Amino acid sequence: MDELTEPEQRILAAARKVFERDGYAGARMQHIADEAGISKASLHYYFRSKEKLFQRIFDEYITRIVPVFSAWNDDGDDWQPKVRTFMKGMMKAISESPMLLIAREFDRDPSKMEALLTARRKKPNAFAAYFERLSKAGLVRDIDPRPLIMAMQALCAYPYMNKAFLCAAMRMDPKQYNAYLDQYTDQAADIIIRAMKK
Amino acid sequence: MDELTEPEQRILAAARKVFERDGYAGARMQHIADEAGISKASLHYYFRSKEKLFQRIFDEYITRIVPVFSAWNDDGDDWQPKVRTFMKGMMKAISESPMLLIAREFDRDPSKMEALLTARRKKPNAFAAYFERLSKAGLVRDIDPRPLIMAMQALCAYPYMNKAFLCAAMRMDPKQYNAYLDQYTDQAADIIIRAMKK
DNA sequence: ATTAGGTTTGACTATTTGGTCAAACCAATT
DNA sequence: AATTGGTTTGACCAAATAGTCAAACCTAAT
Numbered sequence: 099m100d101e102l103t104e105p106e107q108r109i110l111a112a113a114r115k116v117f118e119r120d121g122y123a124g125a126r127m128q129h130i131a132d133e134a135g136i137s138k139a140s141l142h143y144y145f146r147s148k149e150k151l152f153q154r155i156f157d158e159y160i161t162r163i164v165p166v167f168s169a170w171n172d173d174g175d176d177w178q179p180k181v182r183t184f185m186k187g188m189m190k191a192i193s194e195s196p197m198l199l200i201a202r203e204f205d206r207d208p209s210k211m212e213a214l215l216t217a218r219r220k221k222p223n224a225f226a227a228y229f230e231r232l233s234k235a236g237l238v239r240d241i242d243p244r245p246l247i248m249a250m251q252a253l254c255a256y257p258y259m260n261k262a263f264l265c266a267a268m269r270m271d272p273k274q275y276n277a278y279l280d281q282y283t284d285q286a287a288d289i290i291i292r293a294m295k296k
Numbered sequence: 297m298d299e300l301t302e303p304e305q306r307i308l309a310a311a312r313k314v315f316e317r318d319g320y321a322g323a324r325m326q327h328i329a330d331e332a333g334i335s336k337a338s339l340h341y342y343f344r345s346k347e348k349l350f351q352r353i354f355d356e357y358i359t360r361i362v363p364v365f366s367a368w369n370d371d372g373d374d375w376q377p378k379v380r381t382f383m384k385g386m387m388k389a390i391s392e393s394p395m396l397l398i399a400r401e402f403d404r405d406p407s408k409m410e411a412l413l414t415a416r417r418k419k420p421n422a423f424a425a426y427f428e429r430l431s432k433a434g435l436v437r438d439i440d441p442r443p444l445i446m447a448m449q450a451l452c453a454y455p456y457m458n459k460a461f462l463c464a465a466m467r468m469d470p471k472q473y474n475a476y477l478d479q480y481t482d483q484a485a486d487i488i489i490r491a492m493k494k
Numbered sequence: 495a496t497t498a499g500g501t502t503t504g505a506c507t508a509t510t511t512g513g514t515c516a517a518a519c520c521a522a523t524t
Numbered sequence: 525a526a527t528t529g530g531t532t533t534g535a536c537c538a539a540a541t542a543g544t545c546a547a548a549c550c551t552a553a554t
Contacts, residue, residue, distance in 0.1 A: 105531090121400065124321030127512060137533050142513060167465065197458070198399060202319065204460035214464045223467070244466065244476065245483035251462070252454035253447055259457060260395065262402040264449070266412045267365065268442065269421070278442070285443035293487045303501090325542060335503050340543060 164217040166191040168224040253286040362415040364389040366422040451484040
């Protein structure tokens with residue numbers, strides 16, 4: 099069904115690269131064509147317009163990220179390792195998908211939100227439900243789960259979204275910074291676990 | 297010294313609005329002129345080029361935000377209210393300056409980082425120093441301060457940087473969301489305090 | 495009233511950019 | 525060899541856009 103021809107794949111990879119780097123407004127169709135090693139006319143042959151090409155890629159990101167954000171299966175296992183695993187997965191997904199691009203382009207075109215809303219509509223806030231059960235069972239503190247949702251996202255996404263600024267703020271070069279992010283994943287999970295623990 | 301004429305102020309306000317909304321690549325000099333109620337030629341009369349105008353505004357943001365990020369005065373008072381006050385100030389500063397724009401444009405032009413680096417060079421990581429004293433005095437846990445720095449920034453900045461996404465993720469309309477952010481400020485501070493407390 | 499100096503703008507330019515199209519290309523089929 | 529149908533592209537177009545400039549405008553000093 100969703101078979102992609104080889105040139106289509108090359109184009110999509112090129113487009114991802116250019117859109118991520120330059121944003122929608124800054125991206126140039128010619129640059130995408132160059133990156134894919136084809137002519138601009140061919141690029142338009144495969145994907146009618148810049149907007150269509152971008153939408154395709156944007157939707158791809160959304161539908162890839164949303165499931166990660168609600169991956170809470172409520173078996174009886176300990177919640178602490180679950181939090182740790184969840185945040186590790188979140189960090190990985192975000193490091194691969196450009197949250198900055200998503201934030202960048204979300205309000206440019208309000209219809210961009212549709213994909214997110216439909217992807218999200220099915221599942222009823224998985225973490226909130228999970229947390230409520232833990233709370234009722236007396237396993238965690240009885241607090242508002244919303245700041246926890248915000249915080250998990252924030253701790254995972256922000257280090258990638260504002261990389262350059264953080265490098266400067268923490269006096270690290272990008273190499274040191276990336277190395278540090280490995281340790282950080284666990285430290286960030288610790289913060290959330292402490293916020294939940296009785 | 298830094299007296300700004302009335303049209304200059306109008307232009308800068310207009311430019312802030314347009315650059316924040318559209319980013320550098322998406323911003324149009326004509327839109328800025330319209331917003332300021334003058335002709336495009338006049339706009340160029342006051343600020344030679346788009347790049348110069350943007351640089352001016354960008355530097356303004358950086359020099360306004362950086363001091364807030366290192367506002368740790370180490371008198372003998374309790375550290376917990378200090379953390380709370382600090383994060384409140386940070387949230388306010390970030391809600392007024394567009395962290396998303398900063399993140400957006402930081403790597404477009406590497407020289408954008410200079411302003412940040414020079415503004416930062418003076419002060420030797422105020423929080424790290426403060427935290428070390430607290431830690432040696434046995435007032436807080438003895439842990440790596442870096443995730444705390446990251447977390448404070450993340451918790452304060454992310455809710456503004458990814459507003460639209462979070463609205464959708466938490467099923468709130470923008471009005472509800474803004475209302476919630478008031479409570480959130482304290483909840484976020486709680487998370488940091490818990491991470492520091494023994 | 496005239497002058498002088500800063501301010502404002504409509505009209506214009508050069509360049510960039512998304513998008514089109516007819517012609518060329520190429521591989522498979524007859 | 526000829527035909528067919530999908531693919532590729534150089535050449536081109538129309539619109540948008542940053543930036544320029546000479547002329548008009550305005551105000552305060554002479």
